[in-house]
Amino acid sequence: MKTTINIFWFRRDLRLIDNHGLFKALQSGVPVLPVFIFDTAILNKLNVKTDSRVTFIYQQIVELKTQLEKLGSSLQVFYSTPEQAFQKLLEDYDIDSVFSNKDYEPYGIDRDKKVGALLQKSGIRFQSFNDHVVFEPNTIVKDNGEPYTVYTPYSKKWLAAYEKRLDVAYPSQDFQEKFLQTVVLGMPTLKDIGFLESDLEVPALRIDQKLIEDYEKYRDIPSLHGTSRLGIHLRFGTVSIRELTKIASRLSITFLKELIWRNFFIDILWHFPEVENSSFKPRYDFIEWRNNEAEFDLWCKGETGFPMVDAGMRELNATGFMHNRVRMVVASFLTKHLLIDWRWGEAYFAEKLLDYELASNNGNWQWAAGCGCDAAPYFRVFNPEAQQKKFDSKSEYLLKWIPELGTSAYPKPITDHKMARERALSTYRKALK
Structure with a gap:
């Protein structure tokens, strides 16, 4: 039986x-x-x-x-x-x-x-x-029931709802005698499922409350350990989003708002599943991307001659991680300076990022390209040199990842910032008429 x-x-x-x-x-x-x-x-x-x-x-x-x-x-x-x-x-x-x-x-x-x-x-x-988000899709919506497509009003309603919410936890550990008592069951090896062990180091699960408290102060400085490195743990649920949100709500509104962005992008993907492969703003699918494969390859390898971009890509390739501020710089550079389709960059990040999550990766790439919901305006083009001076003025981050910086071994820039910016604006304007 x-x-x-x-x-x-x-x-x-x-x-x-x-x-x-x-x-x-x-x-x-x-x-x-x-x-x-x-x-x-x-x-x-x-x-x-x-x-x-x-x-x-x-x-x-x-x-x-x-x-x-x-x-x-x-x-x-x-x-x-x-x-x-x-x-x-x-x-x-x-x-x-x-x-x-x-x-x-x-x-x-x-x-x-x-x-x-x-x-x-x-x-x-x-x-x-x-279990994956604090508020599931269709919870934080406009008064008429439609989904929010702009972050700020969404975040305000999210925060208001969170303040009224009863403290929720699911103490599954209190019922562990209810598991089926059984013999030890076998399992396939990593090799059995067609994979070999990676030597990339995954950040250990650690909720550093001091780091969260100081998050606003240090989060934009890529040479510092100022971000939580909890992305992979949120992605695969080795940390409870409820526990993390509760801590953030006590220690840092800035950190909490990053968690709300995550919830927002998950809602967007759920309400608008077509964004997985298409621009949230359909007109942006008419942009005439240059899609130069040789330039894309240089971007992937971190050999564009733009140090902030190259440091970020080398960090990604070596560690499976890239600092948040630098992600914006490299994404803007690919889509605006090189006029390469955001989907190419998104796919590369999806392959490399330890903390890859479809909703956030897609949402952030579309934000950078100007084609997403509540995106940066298309005429906002990050200047990699200005970003470096502002957030890595002593070149500590750059030199960590580009030891040959300042020598003849480092490549010359593959484009000119002023020319590339003007070309991007012209191409975008033409497509968006």
């Missing part, structure tokens, strides 16, 4: 503490089997087989499995499509309900519809909860 269980499906919520969907599953009264799926539909699209994010996820899954085994349970890990994994679970168990946390990206929404339909055929409920 099959064992009756509920399933909790881990996705972008890789922690046992303050996990909304897991909390609901453990409260259900039926033993809970935790499951994780290395989704072949996602992994097969990754070209670099030492992708550091896959290594990070794998390490988190091993850690979760170890924690669960200390509780007498385990974690069932699949390497397949979600439908195949659930087909196998249906064969092995009598499943009452499947619990998960919501995914607001287009692929995740489509995947969950397919899994939900499969489960429904067997009379199994598929329940999902909000």
Whole structure:
């Protein structure tokens, strides 16, 4: 006779503490089997087989499995499509309900519809909860119910709603005896899923309260460790957004507003899924991009002859991270100085960034290119030299990443700032008539 269980499906919520969907599953009264799926539909699209994010996820899954085994349970890990994994679970168990946390990206929404339909055929409920953002899409909207497309009024309404909100937490750790008691379950190796271990160092999960307190003072100085490096942990849910928001609301309105930007871009992608591949402002899809492949290659390698741009790209290539201020400079340079389609830059960041998240990456690239919601106006063109003088006046950041700076080994600029700016303005104006 099959064992009756509920399933909790881990996705972008890789922690046992303050996990909304897991909390609901453990409260259900039926033993809970935790499951994780290395989704072949996602992994097969990754070209670099030492992708550091896959290594990070794998390490988190091993850690979760170890924690669960200390509780007498385990974690069932699949390497397949979600439908195949659930087909196998249906064969092995009598499943009452499947619990998960919501995914607001287009692929995740489509995947969950397919899994939900499969489960429904067997009379199994598929329940999902909000865990990835403080306010899920359709919560912070205009009075007439329409979504905000400008950040400032959105943030004001978000803050007002947050002040009225009851303190919410989901103490899943209090119900851990409700996990299914089972033998230790095997799992595929990293090699089994087609990847090798990355040697890139992922910043450890640490909420540095002093750093958050000083965030406004130091966040724009790339030579300092003035930003949280929590992006990858937010992306894969190894940190609770509720916990982090609560700390930020106490220590730094500037840091809190960065979390609101994240929520805003997730809302935008959910309301306007077409922005994944198209400009939020459709007229901007008529811009005549130059798309010079040789110049794009120099931008990717950090060999443009513009030090602030090159330092940023070299930092990205070496570490999987780029300082926030520098991200704006390199994105503006690609889309304005070189007139290369923002989608090229977005795709490169998506491949390289440890903290890559579709909504924020897309939103920020469209902001830089002028084509997004609440974007920088098209005529705003960052001057890399002026940015360097303002935020790295002693060249500490530059020299860290460009040791040959000031020597004949460093390349000459591939374009002229004044000419490139005028060319960009002319090209944009022509397209936006």
